[in-house]
Amino acid sequence: MNTQDDDLGDIPMLELFRIEAEGQAATLTTGLLAIERAPASPAQLEELMRAAHSLKGAASIVGLDPAVQVAHAMEDCFVAAQEGTITLGQREIDTLLAGVDLLSHIAGDPEAETDVTAVVGMLETLLKQDAEKGPEPTAPAAVKPDGDAKTPQEAESSNRVLRVAADNLNRLLGLAGESLVESRWPRPFAEGLLRLKRMQTDLGKSLEGLRESLGTEQLSEAAGTRLSDALRQVSDCRQFLTNRLAEIDRFDRRSANLSHRLYREVLDCRMRPFADGVHAFPRMIRDLSRTLGKEARLEIIGEATEVDRDVLEKLEAPLTHLLRNALDHGIETTAEREKAGKPAGGVIRLEARHASGTLLIIVSDDGRGVDPDALRRAVVARKLTTPAMVEKLSESELMDFLFLPGFTMKEEVTEISGRGVGLDVVRAMVKEVRGTIHIAPQPGAGARFQLQLPLTLSVLRTLLVEVAGEPYAFPLAHILRTLKLARGKIESLEGRQHFALDGQRIGLVTAHQALDCGEAAAHDEMPVVVIGEREQQYGLVVDRFLGEQELVVQALDPRLGAVKDIAAAALMTDGSPVLIMDVAGLLQSIEKLVTGGRLSSVRRDNTDSAARKNKRVLIVDDSLTVREVERKLLVKHGYEVEVAVDGMDGWNAARSGDFDLIITDVDMPRMDGIELVTLVKRDARLKSLPTMIVSYKDRAEDRQRGLEAGADYYLTKSSFHDETLLQAVVDLIGEPVE
Numbered sequence: 001m002n003t004q005d006d007d008l009g010d011i012p013m014l015e016l017f018r019i020e021a022e023g024q025a026a027t028l029t030t031g032l033l034a035i036e037r038a039p040a041s042p043a044q045l046e047e048l049m050r051a052a053h054s055l056k057g058a059a060s061i062v063g064l065d066p067a068v069q070v071a072h073a074m075e076d077c078f079v080a081a082q083e084g085t086i087t088l089g090q091r092e093i094d095t096l097l098a099g100v101d102l103l104s105h106i107a108g109d110p111e112a113e114t115d116v117t118a119v120v121g122m123l124e125t126l127l128k129q130d131a132e133k134g135p136e137p138t139a140p141a142a143v144k145p146d147g148d149a150k151t152p153q154e155a156e157s158s159n160r161v162l163r164v165a166a167d168n169l170n171r172l173l174g175l176a177g178e179s180l181v182e183s184r185w186p187r188p189f190a191e192g193l194l195r196l197k198r199m200q201t202d203l204g205k206s207l208e209g210l211r212e213s214l215g216t217e218q219l220s221e222a223a224g225t226r227l228s229d230a231l232r233q234v235s236d237c238r239q240f241l242t243n244r245l246a247e248i249d250r251f252d253r254r255s256a257n258l259s260h261r262l263y264r265e266v267l268d269c270r271m272r273p274f275a276d277g278v279h280a281f282p283r284m285i286r287d288l289s290r291t292l293g294k295e296a297r298l299e300i301i302g303e304a305t306e307v308d309r310d311v312l313e314k315l316e317a318p319l320t321h322l323l324r325n326a327l328d329h330g331i332e333t334t335a336e337r338e339k340a341g342k343p344a345g346g347v348i349r350l351e352a353r354h355a356s357g358t359l360l361i362i363v364s365d366d367g368r369g370v371d372p373d374a375l376r377r378a379v380v381a382r383k384l385t386t387p388a389m390v391e392k393l394s395e396s397e398l399m400d401f402l403f404l405p406g407f408t409m410k411e412e413v414t415e416i417s418g419r420g421v422g423l424d425v426v427r428a429m430v431k432e433v434r435g436t437i438h439i440a441p442q443p444g445a446g447a448r449f450q451l452q453l454p455l456t457l458s459v460l461r462t463l464l465v466e467v468a469g470e471p472y473a474f475p476l477a478h479i480l481r482t483l484k485l486a487r488g489k490i491e492s493l494e495g496r497q498h499f500a501l502d503g504q505r506i507g508l509v510t511a512h513q514a515l516d517c518g519e520a521a522a523h524d525e526m527p528v529v530v531i532g533e534r535e536q537q538y539g540l541v542v543d544r545f546l547g548e549q550e551l552v553v554q555a556l557d558p559r560l561g562a563v564k565d566i567a568a569a570a571l572m573t574d575g576s577p578v579l580i581m582d583v584a585g586l587l588q589s590i591e592k593l594v595t596g597g598r599l600s601s602v603r604r605d606n607t608d609s610a611a612r613k614n615k616r617v618l619i620v621d622d623s624l625t626v627r628e629v630e631r632k633l634l635v636k637h638g639y640e641v642e643v644a645v646d647g648m649d650g651w652n653a654a655r656s657g658d659f660d661l662i663i664t665d666v667d668m669p670r671m672d673g674i675e676l677v678t679l680v681k682r683d684a685r686l687k688s689l690p691t692m693i694v695s696y697k698d699r700a701e702d703r704q705r706g707l708e709a710g711a712d713y714y715l716t717k718s719s720f721h722d723e724t725l726l727q728a729v730v731d732l733i734g735e736p737v738e
Helices: 003-007 013-037 042-062 065-083 090-108 116-128 152-159 166-182 186-214 221-270 281-292 309-330 334-339 372-381 387-392 395-403 422-432 583-595 624-636 647-656 673-682 700-709 722-733
Strands: 271-273 296-301 306-308 346-355 358-365 436-442 446-454 459-467 470-475 479-486 491-493 496-501 504-510 525-533 536-541 544-552 566-571 577-581 616-620 640-644 661-664 691-695 713-716
Touching: 013 042, 013 090, 013 624, 042 065, 042 624, 065 090, 065 116, 090 116, 166 221, 186 221, 221 271, 271 309, 281 296, 281 309, 306 309, 309 346, 309 358, 309 422, 309 446, 372 387, 372 395, 395 422, 395 436, 422 436, 422 446, 459 525, 459 577, 470 544, 479 496, 479 536, 504 583, 525 583, 536 583, 544 566, 616 624, 616 647, 624 640, 624 722, 640 647, 647 661, 647 673, 661 673, 661 722, 673 691, 673 700, 691 700, 691 722, 700 713, 713 722
Parallel strands: 296 346, 470 577, 504 536, 616 640, 616 661, 661 691, 691 713
Antiparallel strands: 271 306, 346 358, 358 446, 436 446, 459 470, 459 544, 479 525, 491 496, 496 504, 525 536, 566 577
C-alpha cells in the first residue's frame, strides 16, 4: 500500500503531474541511454512504453493536450521498436530524448510556448522512414604483441582470480551470517546446565542437612548406606557437569571465533574500496565549479576504505547531492572568499573510514557554512513554524528542517539545486540502510555532514518482542526507548491516548491494532517500544520483551510483493522464523489510523464495538496523478479510499483489507489490471467484490477483454468526468454511509 498518497490532498493537480513527469522522465532517460550503450531488450522497451503510456494518461487527466501528443508519439515509437519495425539507433534516441525534454518542459511550465508540432513530426517521421541499417562496425579485439602468451606474473595472477556471481556471494554471506548467529547457541545451553548444577548443589546440601538432623543413631545401617550413596552420586554428577561445562565453554569460544573469522572473510569478499564508487566525483566538481564560475577541488580521503558493495551502490545518489550542495550552497565565489580572507579556491572533502564497527562517510567544505539565522527566516517564511517557536529550537532540531522534502534556502531553482530534493534523498537512503546522519554547521567556516552506516546490510541488531503470541523484530537503530508503562500514567486528550516521557507527550498505540492482529490483553504494566522522530513519536504497546538478538536478514520472496509494515525476515537461534518490522512503514500506518480517526483505546472495553465502517474503495493505478484525481473525488463524496501503486500492490491490499469496490488501471508494472481482476474473481472470498476498470484504452476489444476477465464496469480515461466515475461507483456499491 502506498500511504504517501494520503499526504497529497492539498497539492494542485498540475503540481502532481509535474512530480510524476519528473519520475517518468528519469525512467525514460535512463532507459534510452542504456539502449544507446547496448541493444534494447524486450523488458527495457516494455518499461519505456509503459512510462510514456502513464504520462499520456496523466496529461489527459489534467488537460495538457501538448503533452498527450508528445507522449502518444513516443509510445508509438516504443511499440514499433517492440514489434521490430524500427531500430532505436543514435538518431532515434536523440529524437526521443528531445521528446523527454519537451515533456519535462511542459510539466515544469504548462503556460510556456512549446514547439510541439516539430517534435511530434520528428517522432512520426521515425515511424515512416525505413529503419533498416547495416550492422554497426565493431572494434577489433585487442591482441597482445605475442598472441595469447602471458607473462609469468600474469599467469600467477590469473591463477589467483576466480569469478563469483553476486548472487552466490550473497548466499554465502547469508550462510556465514547464520553460522555467526548459530555460534551463540551453546551459551544458553551452558547456562541451563549451570542452573542444573546449582540445583544439584542444593540437593546435596539438603541431603547433608537431612542426615545431620536425623543423626546416625536414628538411621539404620542400610538407610545410612543409601544416603551416603545418594550424596556420592550427587557429588559425581556435579563434577561431571563441571567438566562438561568447561568443554562447552571451550567449544563456545572456538565456535564463536571460527564463525566470526568465516563471516569476516566472506564479508571481505563483498567489500570494495571506497574509490570504486567515487571516481567520477572529482570530474563532476571540476565541471560544476566552472559552470558556476567558482574555484573548487575535491579531496578524497580513505579511498582504500573497504565498503560493502550494496552500501557503496546506494551511496552514489546521496553523495552526488551532498557534493553538489556543498559546491552550490557552501563554496563562495572567488571574490567572496578573498574578501573573507580565504584562499581563492575552495576545498570539498569526502572521507570514508571505519569506526566502532560502523562506516563513517563525511562530506565537508570550507565554504560559508549554514547560517542558523538565515535558516530560521526560511523556516518561518515557508510557514513551517512560528517565529516564537523557531527561536526555541535547538541547533539539531533546526538542522532537521534541511531534510524536509521540497525545503531549500535558495531563492530560485537552478540546474544544480534549488528544488529541495537533495537532502531529502540523502535522509531516505540513510534510513533505508538503518543509519544516521548529523550536520555540524560552522557559519563562515563550512559545513560537515556525517553519515554513520552499517558495515553490512546482512546482519542486524534487533529487539525481539511478542505480539499476539508471535515474535517480531525491531531494528535497534530505529528504537528511541523501551519502558514498562503503568496504566495509571496513560492520559487522554481529544480521544487520543498519550503519556509523558522526558517532557514530551508520546502518542500511545497498541501493536495489535497497528499489525491488525486482535486485541491487546490488559496489564497493570505494559511493555512499550518508542519509535519515530521528534514531532512524530509513538509508543507501541507490545505483549512482552524477548530480548536483543543479532539476526541474519533474509529478503522476503518477491512473489509476496510488498508486505505491509514488514521489511524482511530472519531465523532466531532456535530456528523459528521472525518478521523484521519496517519501522518507517509502521509509522505511516499509525499516522493513517490517527488521521482517519480509527485509533482504538489501549483500555478499550469489550462492549465498545465499532460501527459498520464506511464504504471503502481501493484505487489501483501506477499514475500518481490519476490516483489522486480519483481519490480526491471519492473522498469528497464521503467514501473511504485506499490506494495501491501497481497490480501486485493492489492484489496484496485486496487480500488483506476489507473493501467494497476495486477501481484499477490496465497497464501497470509487475501485474496488470486484467490479471488483478482475474485473480479477484477466482478468489473464493473476493469473487463477489465489485471491480471497475478505468483505462486509457478505449477500443472495443480492450473493453471486451476487461469484461471477460470479470470486471463489472469499464470506463475510459479519455471520456473521464467526475460525474461518470461517481455515478459508476454509486451504481456498483451505492451511496456512502452517512
